[in-house]
Amino acid sequence: MAIATVNPATGETVREFEAHDAAEVDRRIGEAQSAFEALHDTDFATRAGWMRATAQIMDAEADEVAAILTLEMGKPLSQAKAEVLKCAKNMRFYAEHAEGFLADEPLDDPSSVGASRAYARYQPLGVVLAVMPWNYPLWQVVRFAAPALMAGNTGVLKHASNVPQAALYLDTIFERGGFPLGSFRTLLIGSREVKAVIEDARVKAVTLTGSEPAGRSVASIAGEQIKKSVLELGGSDPFIVMPSADLEAAATTAVKARVQNNGQSCIAAKRFLVHTAIYDEFAALFAAKMRALVVGDPMDAATDVGPVATASGLADLAELVDDAVAKGATVLAGGAAIDGPGWFYQPTVLSELTDDMRIIMEETFGPVASLYRVADREEAIRIANQTTFGLSSAVWTNDSAEEDYFARELDAGAVFINGMTVSYPELPFGGIKASGFGRELAAEGIREFCNIKSVWRG
Numbered sequence: 224m225a226i227a228t229v230n231p232a233t234g235e236t237v238r239e240f241e242a243h244d245a246a247e248v249d250r251r252i253g254e255a256q257s258a259f260e261a262l263h264d265t266d267f268a269t270r271a272g273w274m275r276a277t278a279q280i281m282d283a284e285a286d287e288v289a290a291i292l293t294l295e296m297g298k299p300l301s302q303a304k305a306e307v308l309k310c311a312k313n314m315r316f317y318a319e320h321a322e323g324f325l326a327d328e329p330l331d332d333p334s335s336v337g338a339s340r341a342y343a344r345y346q347p348l349g350v351v352l353a354v355m356p357w358n359y360p361l362w363q364v365v366r367f368a369a370p371a372l373m374a375g376n377t378g379v380l381k382h383a384s385n386v387p388q389a390a391l392y393l394d395t396i397f398e399r400g401g402f403p404l405g406s407f408r409t410l411l412i413g414s415r416e417v418k419a420v421i422e423d424a425r426v427k428a429v430t431l432t433g434s435e436p437a438g439r440s441v442a443s444i445a446g447e448q449i450k451k452s453v454l455e456l457g458g459s460d461p462f463i464v465m466p467s468a469d470l471e472a473a474a475t476t477a478v479k480a481r482v483q484n485n486g487q488s489c490i491a492a493k494r495f496l497v498h499t500a501i502y503d504e505f506a507a508l509f510a511a512k513m514r515a516l517v518v519g520d521p522m523d524a525a526t527d528v529g530p531v532a533t534a535s536g537l538a539d540l541a542e543l544v545d546d547a548v549a550k551g552a553t554v555l556a557g558g559a560a561i562d563g564p565g566w567f568y569q570p571t572v573l574s575e576l577t578d579d580m581r582i583i584m585e586e587t588f589g590p591v592a593s594l595y596r597v598a599d600r601e602e603a604i605r606i607a608n609q610t611t612f613g614l615s616s617a618v619w620t621n622d623s624a625e626e627d628y629f630a631r632e633l634d635a636g637a638v639f640i641n642g643m644t645v646s647y648p649e650l651p652f653g654g655i656k657a658s659g660f661g662r663e664l665a666a667e668g669i670r671e672f673c674n675i676k677s678v679w680r681g
């Protein structure tokens with residue numbers, strides 16, 4: 224795949240970039256290794272100062288950076304700006320909390336292990352490779368990089384090939400905040416070059432956010448090398464609506480949860496499981512709200528939904544819908560791509576789905592919702608858990624027994640009750656099953672790339 228900015232709103236290639244050759248990749252990994260050695264002699268307060276300065280730069284440049292994100296992957300400009308500001312917030316969060324999250328953890332009763340003193344210490348691993356997707360070009364990277372750098376690790380980034388300008392912005396941002404040169408380096412390389420980077424002795428671990436096939440490949444190379452990996456993969460999150468829910472609020476949130484980021488979010492709600500007692504009412508509300516969305520130029524403030532990021536993404540989405548419709552699905556809204564330049568798809572709602580349709584098991588990466596009628600909470604759980612994914616989930620109910628039941632029974636890395644899934648710096652984020660392993664954000668995220676060293680003193 225060429226490394227290029229291609230505007231998904233027009234299909235036009237804006238700019239192509241030359242990939243780094245092996246010598247340049249080697250040089251950049253070397254810089255990251257030197258920066259790791261330099262960070263060894265810094266304390267949390269120093270790194271926190273640099274991280275806050277980096278956050279300030281991002282805040283100040285939010286408008287111009289947001290325009291890059293929208294140009295390269297098509298999210299509405301207001302959402303792009305919110306993403307930039309969220310990155311700065313995450314930087315400040317780790318500037319404030321890293322030292323506490325990584326403080327020595329003494330054993331309350333060291334005599335139980337025959338020691339006068341015993342504790343666990345968190346220490347950085349070294350250079351970590353981040354393989355990242357285009358859908359949140361800044362956030363996915365910063366959610367890894369901010370805690371990694373605060374822990375004293377350094378990073379090299381292999382970003383998705385369609386967001387090179389975002390990747391190059393990230394190449395210098397931490398240095399501009401004061402971090403040593405090389406603390407975070409972008410490698411402009413294709414996915415085939417990832418193997419050699421993981422195999423490089425200076426690279427100690429890898430984190431990948433992306434699709435299941437990419438995760439499978441990267442984790443197996445890391446496994447072969449006995450290097451730590453974290454995988455944040457796809458999802459097909461259920462959004463369950465029960466009779467006690469506030470239906471109007473549920474339908475409004477359901478639309479937002481489905482079409483945020485033009486429907487291309489791992490944690491977007493993709494399958495809507497609605498109790499039969501309120502199904503018809505909810506379906507009518509939801510479909511009407513989906514039909515009312517404004518699809519168009521993502522630079523325009525009036526736009527709710529921009530284009531799908533790539534031509535192949537649009538083709539994949541259309542194939543899933545066409546397959547379902549050919550096998551008897553009912554189209555309650557949309558159902559087709561929009562003619563003209565750019566890769567736009569109508570906000571779509573499908574119902575009357577059957578097990579032979581691909582959409583039942585596969586992730587829809589675009590503004591397409593599938594609607595299921597469920598008889599009771601047990602059937603909701605059966606359908607919710609039937610995909611191979613287990614990223615997040617949402618449940619709308621005002622019955623506390625039901626709330627406990629869903630929180631316990633959903634196979635997912637998170638359950639949001641009466642809301643939609645959002646990632647917060649304060650909450651651990653990650654999935655189970657084919658959605659990956661490991662956690663980002665919160666204390667768990669910063670500890671993923673640390674050596675947890677037990678220290679025992681007799």
Ligand code: NAP
Nearest residue numbers: 355356382383384414417433434437440455456457458489
């Ligand atoms: P993708 O094709 O897997 O690409 C992600 C990154 O992996 C890109 O940098 C890509 O590089 C690279 N890559 C692809 N195949 C690779 C391979 N075999 N070896 C090494 N690197 C490889 O995913 P995407 O289409 O960009 O993103 C969409 C997917 O990401 C969806 O499934 C979505 O749910 C998931 N996602 C998950 C999370 C989460 O937190 N769980 C967040 C966001 C997105 P190239 O661009 O050069 O191919």
